Every structure is written in C-alpha cells, then in structure tokens.
Amino acid sequence: MDYDADLLKEFLLAAGSPPDAVAGLEPGVALGDQGVSPEIRAALAACLSEALGAPPAPPLLLERGSLDGWSAFLRDALDDAAVKRAAVARIVAGKKPLPPGQAHVIDRMRPGDAPGVSRLFHDIYGDKYPVVDYFVPEQLVALNRRDAVLTLVARLASGEIAGTGAFYRSSPPNPAVYEQGQLLVAPEYRQSSIAFRILKELDEVSRSMSFAEAFFGEAVCSHLVTQKTAVRQNYAVCGLELSLMPTGAYEKEGASGRMSCLLHFRVDRDRAQPLFLPESYRPVLEHILSGLGLDRDIRYAAHDQPAAPHTELASRVFDFAQVERVQVPAIGQDFAQQVEALAERGRRRGLAVIQAYLGAGEPGVAFAAEILNRHGFIFGGLAPLWFGHDALLFQWLAEPPAFAAINLLTDRAKTLLGHIEADWQRQQGRHRHEG
Incomplete structure (x- = not known):
C-alpha cells in the first residue's frame, strides 16, 4: 500500500481540516508552517492509528512533520498485514445489518460511500482479498480522485451501500489499461437488479473514458456469470490464468481449492x-x-x-x-x-x-x-x-x-x-x- 500525500490528505480531511486548506498543502513543507493546527495534527495521528494501526507519532513528527515526513514514517512503521488487521477491525466494529428492500441508485462513489464499499469487500472476502487498499476507505477515495480507480456504487435510500463495481489500474504497467471487476453485492440484495445495473453502467462509463486504451477482466471459472458479462460487453478471450486465486478466497461463495481465471480484453484505442x-x-x-x-x-x-x-x-x-x-x-x-x-x-x-x-x-x-x-x-x-x-x-x-x-x-x-x-x-x- 502506498502512503502518499493523497492518502494523507484524505486523513487530514477526516481529522477535521478544511478542504480548501488540504487541497493547497505542499508535500515537502511542515504542516504547521502551512497553517495546520496542533489539534488537527494530533487528530491525524489518532486517525492513522485507528485506521492503519500506526504506532504513536514521534513528537518531532507531530511538531515539524510534512506530508512527505508522515509518508516516510508510515512506510517504515507499517506493512500490509498490519494495516489489514487494523482496517478489518475498524470495519467489523462499524458493521450493522443493511435495511432490506430499499430502492437504490447507481452512481459514482462519493467520499461518504467509501466505508460501505470497504464493508462489502469484507462481507464477500473476509480478510482474504489480497489488496489491502480496498479495506481502507480513505485510500479508496484517494485512488478515485486521481482516476486510478473509478468506483460505482448501488446507494440505498438510507445512504448505505449495497453493491459496487469498478474500473481500476492493477497490474499492467500501462496506466491506460484498466481492469474491470470488483463486482460485489451485499447478500441482502442478491435477488435485486443491482449487479445487472452496475455492469450496464460500467459499460457506459467505459465509453466515456477517453484516457483509457483498453479494458480487461479476470472472470473466475467456478461459475459462468462473469464470463457471460464479458460476452455481452464485447470482450475477447485472451488467456487463462491457472490456479490464480488462493484456496479460501471465495469460500463464502461456496468455492473450494485454488481458482483459475479467464482473461478477457477489449481494446478501444489501438495503435499500429x-x-x-x-x-x-x-x-x-x-x-x-x-x-x-x-x-x-x-x-x-x-x-x-x-x-x-x-x-x-x-x-x-x-x-x-x-x-x-x-x-x-x-x-x-x-x-x-x-x-x-x-x-x-x-x-x-x-x-x-x-x-x-x-x-x-x-x-x-x-x-x-x-x-x-x-x-x-x-x-x-x-x-x-x-x-x-x-x-x-x-x-x-x-x-x-x-x-x-x-x-x-x-x-x-x-x-x-x-x-x-x-x-x-x-x-x-x-x-x-x-x-
């Protein structure tokens, strides 16, 4: 997980810093010299401890730390396993049942939706999803702000999140190649139209992503649902990733053993x-x-x-x-x-x-x-x-x-x-x- 300035700005917002002040922060300049109060800096440390499992911040960092300094502190102090433990504990502590039978809208994710998206990842995967970023709402917001991820949600009338899907930069070194996936629907809404509507909206969103050259997906081979979606969206079969997903990753979905994935691509902006x-x-x-x-x-x-x-x-x-x-x-x-x-x-x-x-x-x-x-x-x-x-x-x-x-x-x-x-x-x- 990257502990960059964008992520720290999201935590400063969570700590109560005004958005206009956060937007103008210079990464290499001490936060105090840029008008961030001692109270906000202390609240930042508390947020990082709760959300990421960060240790207590050294006094000098609290007093004179810049965004770059805080980033270096987190890189030295944390690893993904520790962050995941803290992030999952926060999700579990905040969980409550979704209200059943509510109407929903499909929309781009707003910052306030991110905790609901992280909760869905935990609902479906437990702590077994291999990328820790999606368990940390602040990181999910930061990734969406810079188009590294484009998350759609099914937002209930109550404001809670019952489904999600996304385009995201994953393994390809070419940032113009996006993966489509992360289609998750809460168990309480599995019989609704949420999955179909998210996929339809994702297809429409992809046509407007002028910065993207190609899209791909990894369709799990334990069932045919995502493969049917790939056919409807004109993705071509390009590969088969054998034994990719670990045993247990989909145990809540009834799958066992390591799972293979079918690789699909759709190239929208090719070049000779x-x-x-x-x-x-x-x-x-x-x-x-x-x-x-x-x-x-x-x-x-x-x-x-x-x-x-x-x-x-x-x-x-x-x-x-x-x-x-x-x-x-x-x-x-x-x-x-x-x-x-x-x-x-x-x-x-x-x-x-x-x-x-x-x-x-x-x-x-x-x-x-x-x-x-x-x-x-x-x-x-x-x-x-x-x-x-x-x-x-x-x-x-x-x-x-x-x-x-x-x-x-x-x-x-x-x-x-x-x-x-x-x-x-x-x-x-x-x-x-x-x-």
Whole structure:
C-alpha cells in the first residue's frame, strides 16, 4: 500500500481540516508552517492509528512533520498485514445489518460511500482479498480522485451501500489499461437488479473514458456469470490464468481449492505496432489474435535473440495468494540467469504461481519462451497494450492445476483451455524425460 500525500490528505480531511486548506498543502513543507493546527495534527495521528494501526507519532513528527515526513514514517512503521488487521477491525466494529428492500441508485462513489464499499469487500472476502487498499476507505477515495480507480456504487435510500463495481489500474504497467471487476453485492440484495445495473453502467462509463486504451477482466471459472458479462460487453478471450486465486478466497461463495481465471480484453484505442511471437506457440496465438482485430505487424520466429544485454524486470509478490507477478517489458541476453533466480526464489518462498508478462514489441520472445519452458513455465495468454506494446503471459505452477474444475462458457475459451492443457502435458513430459 502506498502512503502518499493523497492518502494523507484524505486523513487530514477526516481529522477535521478544511478542504480548501488540504487541497493547497505542499508535500515537502511542515504542516504547521502551512497553517495546520496542533489539534488537527494530533487528530491525524489518532486517525492513522485507528485506521492503519500506526504506532504513536514521534513528537518531532507531530511538531515539524510534512506530508512527505508522515509518508516516510508510515512506510517504515507499517506493512500490509498490519494495516489489514487494523482496517478489518475498524470495519467489523462499524458493521450493522443493511435495511432490506430499499430502492437504490447507481452512481459514482462519493467520499461518504467509501466505508460501505470497504464493508462489502469484507462481507464477500473476509480478510482474504489480497489488496489491502480496498479495506481502507480513505485510500479508496484517494485512488478515485486521481482516476486510478473509478468506483460505482448501488446507494440505498438510507445512504448505505449495497453493491459496487469498478474500473481500476492493477497490474499492467500501462496506466491506460484498466481492469474491470470488483463486482460485489451485499447478500441482502442478491435477488435485486443491482449487479445487472452496475455492469450496464460500467459499460457506459467505459465509453466515456477517453484516457483509457483498453479494458480487461479476470472472470473466475467456478461459475459462468462473469464470463457471460464479458460476452455481452464485447470482450475477447485472451488467456487463462491457472490456479490464480488462493484456496479460501471465495469460500463464502461456496468455492473450494485454488481458482483459475479467464482473461478477457477489449481494446478501444489501438495503435499500429510490431508484435514478435514464438513459432512454437503459433496455433494458440493465431486463435487468440483472430478474436481481437488488432493492427499488428506480426513476426513469428522459431529462434531469435534479444538486442539488449540486460533484462528489465520488476515483480510483486501477493503473499496471501502465494502468487508472484513478474513484469518483463524488455528481454535481455541475461534472461536465463534472471529466470533461474526467479524459479529458485519461488521454490524457496513456497509460491503456488509465478506469472511472467513478456514484452513482445521487440525480438527476443522466442528466446525467452524456450528458457521459460525449460523451467516449467507454460503459455498463459496474450495481453494487448500491457506495456504500451503487447505482452505474452507465461505461468509456472507448483501443483497440477484442476483442469476439470474450470467452467467455461464459449467455444473460443474451451479451445484455449485445450491449447494450454496440452502445453502443460507437453512440458510435464519434457521434464520427466529430462529428469
């Protein structure tokens, strides 16, 4: 979780600071020098303690701290697990039953709606949702203010929140690629039209997001509901993320075991560009590309070499989910050493899944695919505009995926599953033979 100036400004508002005064604060200047009273600064510390589990603020920070200083204090003092414990405790303490049978409106989230959205995340996931931001209402407001998240809510006549859905910047390094998801409806309103109306409004909102180039969704494969939505909204099947969601993440919804997700994309603002692909995966890639209509100069290669000596690589580990997501915008000649270290780290940490997104805008993808295969990675999908240029997804799994438990709606998705299951069997056979 980022403890940036935007988040701290939301907590200053909660502490009673006037909005006009908060809006003009300079991050590097002491709050006291900008007119923030000692009482407000003390209230800020109390809010951070209750909401995030922050320790008592040092006297010097209370006296002379800037927004940047408070951010550094929180980064040093907190981790996501501690924040989640405090945030969940606050949600539980404030919970009360929703009034049944009330009329609702679908609207953009207002700051006062955010606690109700966080409560819904806890209602559905307990404490098992892997991203802590959504349990912290102030962070949710900050993300919405800068269009990192666009949250819709179903607001009851009483003002409480019975449903939510969103577009949000998630894993893609390209900030113009938004994920659609987080569709949550309170159990008391499951028989209403809330889910349908939120999805309809999300589709309409997406058409007005001129700053977005593409949208994607991860449809859980324990049921077909979200896959049906993807079809209605003209999203194309692009990948299958095996065993992505951890055991227990959907236990309140009746699911068990690790859950796979179907990856869908809709590209609204494409641009012509080259796409370098491995010949070994031509059949599955042609299948995916035939459903997308992208403007690409496609170049398949059985063997190639990256031009750069060094690989660009960044990763994020979702500890609870036991998933590491690795971004490789540029493949270098040292890619084999990078993958060796990645695989060793995954085994040492007991990860269940490693996902590697490879930039496919330059040569080197065939070279990288062969290296990944040698380490047990299989094909996962194609992600348009993921880095600005397209990406290929490869995935490593600690345990065999439950292929029989994957429910798919369309023939296109079932064909993709066939390709990926065949790749799994092929790589397993290869490693048995080499072993």
